[in-house]
Amino acid sequence: xxxxxADNKQPPVTSVARAQSGAAMDRVIEKKILPVKTIGALxxxxxxxxxxxxxxxxxxxxxxxxxxxxxxxxxxVVLGTFDDFIPIRGRVTPLKTVYLDVVEGGQVxxxxxxxxxxxxxxxLLVSLNNTSLQLDVTRNEAMVTEQLNNMRTIxxxxxxxxxxxxxxxxxxxxxxxxxxxxxxRLANLDNxxxxxxxxxxxxxxxxxxxxxxxxxxxxxxxTDARLQETQxxxxxxxxxxLEGSLVLxxxxxxxxxxxAPVSGKLSGLDVEVGQSISRGGRLGQIDxxxxxxxxxxxxxFYLGRVDIGQSAHFDRGGQRYRLKVGKIYxxxxxxxxxxDLLFEDKEPExxxxxxxLQSTLTLGDSMSALIIPNxxxxxxxxxxxxxxxxxxxxxxxxxxxxxxxxxSKHIEVLDGLEAGERVVTSPYSSFKEMDRLMxxxx
Numbered sequence: 001x002x003x004x005x006a007d008n009k010q011p012p013v014t015s016v017a018r019a020q021s022g023a024a025m026d027r028v029i030e031k032k033i034l035p036v037k038t039i040g041a042l043x044x045x046x047x048x049x050x051x052x053x054x055x056x057x058x059x060x061x062x063x064x065x066x067x068x069x070x071x072x073x074x075x076x077v078v079l080g081t082f083d084d085f086i087p088i089r090g091r092v093t094p095l096k097t098v099y100l101d102v103v104e105g106g107q108v109x110x111x112x113x114x115x116x117x118x119x120x121x122x123x124l125l126v127s128l129n130n131t132s133l134q135l136d137v138t139r140n141e142a143m144v145t146e147q148l149n150n151m152r153t154i155x156x157x158x159x160x161x162x163x164x165x166x167x168x169x170x171x172x173x174x175x176x177x178x179x180x181x182x183x184x185r186l187a188n189l190d191n192x193x194x195x196x197x198x199x200x201x202x203x204x205x206x207x208x209x210x211x212x213x214x215x216x217x218x219x220x221x222x223t224d225a226r227l228q229e230t231q232x233x234x235x236x237x238x239x240x241x242l243e244g245s246l247v248l249x250x251x252x253x254x255x256x257x258x259x260a261p262v263s264g265k266l267s268g269l270d271v272e273v274g275q276s277i278s279r280g281g282r283l284g285q286i287d288x289x290x291x292x293x294x295x296x297x298x299x300x301f302y303l304g305r306v307d308i309g310q311s312a313h314f315d316r317g318g319q320r321y322r323l324k325v326g327k328i329y330x331x332x333x334x335x336x337x338x339x340d341l342l343f344e345d346k347e348p349e350x351x352x353x354x355x356x357l358q359s360t361l362t363l364g365d366s367m368s369a370l371i372i373p374n375x376x377x378x379x380x381x382x383x384x385x386x387x388x389x390x391x392x393x394x395x396x397x398x399x400x401x402x403x404x405x406x407x408s409k410h411i412e413v414l415d416g417l418e419a420g421e422r423v424v425t426s427p428y429s430s431f432k433e434m435d436r437l438m439x440x441x442x
Contacts, residue, residue: 048367051060065434067252072313072396073426075373075418080410082371084364087408088312090294090341092355094287098262102267103255105279106130108271115269119260125281126271129254137253144246151242152234158228163305165221179207250348259285265289292351294323294341294359301406305363312341314359316348323359363405370413374406375425380432387424387437388417396424396437 030411106128115127186200263333269284288390298306312323326342343360351357378385388397401416417423424437431437 015250021432040054056200063434064436064438065431066438066440067431069393069439071423071426072437072439073375074393074396074422075375075425076371076377077372077419077423079368079419080371081114081366082369082405082412083366083407084361084405084408085362085407086298088188088296088298088359088361089295090357090359092292092351092353092357093295094264094289094353095291095293095342096264096288098264098286100125100258100283100285101130101260102258102279102281102283104128104130104133104252105277106256106280108273108275108277109343111269111271113274114270115267117266117282118289119266120263121260123260124257125260125266125269126258128258128277130256133256134253135248141246141251144242147242148239148338151239155232158231159251161224162221162228165217165368168217169221172217175210176214179203179210183207183216213403260286262286275303291343292347292353293343294357296339296341296359296361297336298337298339298361300337302363303330303332303337304427305405306339306361310362312359312361314357316357319348321346321348323363338361352436369404370417370419371410372413372417372423373425374411376427377425378403378406380428383411386417387428388437389422389424393422394439396439 061391107130108126109129110127112127113119113123119125160296183200186203190197190200264286265288266281266286271283276417277283306325306328308325308328310325312325313320314323315321323341324344325339327340328339331337340363383401385398385400388399389396396440399416402414404414405411406412
């Protein structure tokens with residue numbers, strides 16, 4: 001134990017005192033907490049930075065196109081009534097047309113009627129001359145006549161052969177009958193010893209000969225009759241074919257005189273005397289002057305929606321005339337197909353061939369639907385997407401949509417748009433590759 005120093009008036013420092021002294025030197029440091037306002041400012045700054053980054057990224061990856069408001073047409077998407085019809089323009093054509101095509105060509109010898117005249121069935125219109133055809137027909141007639149004569153000769157020979165067999169049988173039957181009586185008499189005389197044995201045997205041998213000859217003749221007659229019957233049938237068919245060929249040759253010769261097959265109005269007859277017409281060439285046509293139909297061209301978009309029997313109509317002179325689809329031509333040319341409209345009741349009296357009439361073809365019933373105005377944008381997008389204008393009207397964004405039926409005024413909206421939205425319905429040809437339109441003031 002350390003001694004107390006009297007000179008040093010301070011008491012000795014113990015370990016307890018040193019601990020208390022160290023505690024007096026250390027102090028607790030409190031963690032600083034940011035104010036709420038500072039945290040809010042930092043969060044707002046981060047949010048704005050994020051929006052700015054997204055905007056810059058969108059601008060960098062989106063194809064945009066600036067265009068003035070006056071150069072586009074903006075339409076509203078509304079809920080209304082969709083009338084399922086399309087306007088069509090038809091050309092008046094005869095209901096029935098018969099074409100005048102020549103069977104055999106030739107040179108125009110004479111013309112008996114003028115184009116546009118009314119003709120009756122069987123009336124002679126044009127006469128042609130064809131020397132080569134006339135010589136061929138004459139030569140064919142001679143050949144057919146010769147073959148027919150040969151056939152008749154064969155038939156005569158067959159008939160003569162049949163008669164020869166019949167005559168031989170008659171002769172043999174007579175000889176058998178005569179020899180049978182002779183053998184009977186000789187047999188009686190032989191029993192009486194009047195004739196020799198050889199005479200009786202000779203008569204018996206001769207009778208046997210005629211019996212055997214008759215059997216062979218009957219067999220030959222049966223075979224010849226069977227073959228003759230088959231050959232006659234063949235010859236008769238061949239004769240009929242030859243006679244048909246002769247008739248056809250004469251008909252071809254007669255076709256050089258062109259006649260009207262039906263009654264009607266002659267049109268398209270543009271031939272002159274001396275003009276050469278090739279084989280199968282068309283001289284003109286004969287139309288039904290009293291009954292007509294409409295030949296209509298329709299956009300190929302409606303090919304799957306048009307069917308036989310659908311109704312159509314047009315107004316003329318304050319009266320409505322009703323028609324129906326009578327025939328559809330499925331061939332598509334230049335993006336259109338054709339169909340025939342037939343009058344259901346009566347037709348206007350003053351219509352003429354070649355005249356065009358504006359009609360309406362009904363495709364379905366009217367119904368309530370979302371609709372937008374019909375525009376030329378449909379040809380650019382195929383109805384698969386549209387530019388939708390925002391609420392401020394400063395830009396339009398490309399959006400996938402699904403459009404349905406169309407008529408001359410409206411297009412049915414099936415999906416992708418809502419009532420009250422606005423869309424661009426003018427042509428998209430200048431910016432159809434873009435994703436966004438920036439609408440600027442004029």
